[in-house]
Amino acid sequence: MKSSSSNRNLHTANRAKKDEFYTQLVDIEKELKHYKDQFRGKVVYCNCDDPFESNFFKYFAANFKELQLKKLITTSYSGSPITGKQLSLLDVEGLKPEGKEPFKIEINKVSDLNSDGAISLTDVEWLLKHDVNTATPLKEGGDFRSQECIQLLKEADIVVTNPPFSLFREYVAQLSEHNKKFLIIGNVNSITYKECFRLIKDNKMWLGASIHSGDREFRVPDDYPLNAAGYRVDDDGNKYIRVKGVRWFTNLDYEERHEELVLYKKYIPQEYQKFYNYDAINVNKTLEIPKDYDGNIGVPITFLDKYNPGQFEIIGLGISNSGIEIGVKPYKAEHKKYRKEIQKRGAVDGDLYMIINGIVDVPYARILIKNKKVKI
Numbered sequence: 195m196k197s198s199s200s201n202r203n204l205h206t207a208n209r210a211k212k213d214e215f216y217t218q219l220v221d222i223e224k225e226l227k228h229y230k231d232q233f234r235g236k237v238v239y240c241n242c243d244d245p246f247e248s249n250f251f252k253y254f255a256a257n258f259k260e261l262q263l264k265k266l267i268t269t270s271y272s273g274s275p276i277t278g279k280q281l282s283l284l285d286v287e288g289l290k291p292e293g294k295e296p297f298k299i300e301i302n303k304v305s306d307l308n309s310d311g312a313i314s315l316t317d318v319e320w321l322l323k324h325d326v327n328t329a330t331p332l333k334e335g336g337d338f339r340s341q342e343c344i345q346l347l348k349e350a351d352i353v354v355t356n357p358p359f360s361l362f363r364e365y366v367a368q369l370s371e372h373n374k375k376f377l378i379i380g381n382v383n384s385i386t387y388k389e390c391f392r393l394i395k396d397n398k399m400w401l402g403a404s405i406h407s408g409d410r411e412f413r414v415p416d417d418y419p420l421n422a423a424g425y426r427v428d429d430d431g432n433k434y435i436r437v438k439g440v441r442w443f444t445n446l447d448y449e450e451r452h453e454e455l456v457l458y459k460k461y462i463p464q465e466y467q468k469f470y471n472y473d474a475i476n477v478n479k480t481l482e483i484p485k486d487y488d489g490n491i492g493v494p495i496t497f498l499d500k501y502n503p504g505q506f507e508i509i510g511l512g513i514s515n516s517g518i519e520i521g522v523k524p525y526k527a528e529h530k531k532y533r534k535e536i537q538k539r540g541a542v543d544g545d546l547y548m549i550i551n552g553i554v555d556v557p558y559a560r561i562l563i564k565n566k567k568v569k570i
């Protein structure tokens with residue numbers, strides 16, 4: 195049997211591996227094109243991004259002039275297991291510090307530095323090679339929670355990155371505490387984290403514009419264990435995996451989130467089950483929300499892909515403590531028992547449930563909403 199400390203090491207290693215997903219440039223471009231005007235004159239900070247490895251750095255450096263950025267700050271992290279050798283994006287041989295010493299790169303302007311008649315990544319490379327002040331070491335490890343990085347955060351207007359999955363709650367909490375604009379990648383299930391849901395409910399965070407279904411490909415370190423379905427190795431031996439349930443999370447506005455969702459179904463009581471422990475109907479697919487129903491409605495979390503705050507009001511989340519907070523009644527003893535004994539599933543008070551043909555049915559996390567524009 196493994197000792198608890200080696201178990202912990204394994205756990206830490208697994209967690210670290212899960213944190214090393216490198217975003218593809220094409221996914222960054224597809225999302226960022228919705229917000230171009232909002233970056234004009236702004237200080238952008240990528241705080242989980244080794245500039246020699248991150249496509250976020252590459253995107254902002256290459257588009258510095260077009261976006262009319264004021265400044266780009268990028269910091270790397272000492273705990274990152276990747277070395278620049280593996281994922282180097284820029285031709286700046288000898289510039290990347292050896293080992294894992296974290297550092298910061300700040301760019302204030304990118305002009306046609308190498309005088310080749312165009313402004314592109316080669317100018318950024320030129321800058322990195324010729325301006326000694328561009329790259330500087332960090333003293334506190336590059337952790338986004340370190341004082342050194344918090345100072346940079348304070349200076350920033352917009353934070354853009356794919357933060358470590360294992361620290362997503364903490365990461366979002368820090369952005370919110372410092373009242374920052376942000377555009378970050380995460381997993382759709384993060385919606386169910388209490389802290390994240392509160393921001394969504396209060397209209398302080400929403401899903402981004404470009405990803406609403408399917409999976410996305412991310413580059414992973416060379417030693418990543420590839421036994422999962424959907425992995426690929428390219429001609430150069432670089433590894434990629436496809437990840438389901440990816441979404442952008444942001445508080446930058448974009449046009450499409452104000453478009454009205456067209457509903458076509460009418461409310462027929464026999465077609466919509468009511469929850470046993472809360473006064474609301476259950477809807478399994480967002481498009482099946484009845485257009486004429488005036489009461490509370492429980493919808494899947496993917497409803498947020500279509501959420502227009504002018505059309506719907508979010509009441510709460512029907513799971514565990516979040517459910518209890520909004521008045522979802524605890525399990526009746528016999529239903530709790532049934533679920534545990536017969537269905538062999540955990541029964542957590544605060545979860546919305548139904549009784550269908552005498553059987554306890556608990557749908558996957560439901561968001562409770564109300565239609566503000568009921569059409570009779």
Ligand SMILES: C[S@@+](CC[C@H](N)C(=O)[O-])C[C@H]1O[C@@H](n2cnc3c(N)ncnc32)[C@H](O)[C@@H]1O
Pocket residue numbers: 213214215216217241242243244247248249250270271273274275336337338339355356357358359361
């Ligand atoms: C999901 S990866 C994304 C990397 C890069 N942003 C991208 O999208 O290509 C998250 C990165 O954050 C780093 N990281 C982990 N914990 C961190 C922390 N506490 N502070 C800053 N960076 C951290 C990881 O090592 C990893 O490189």
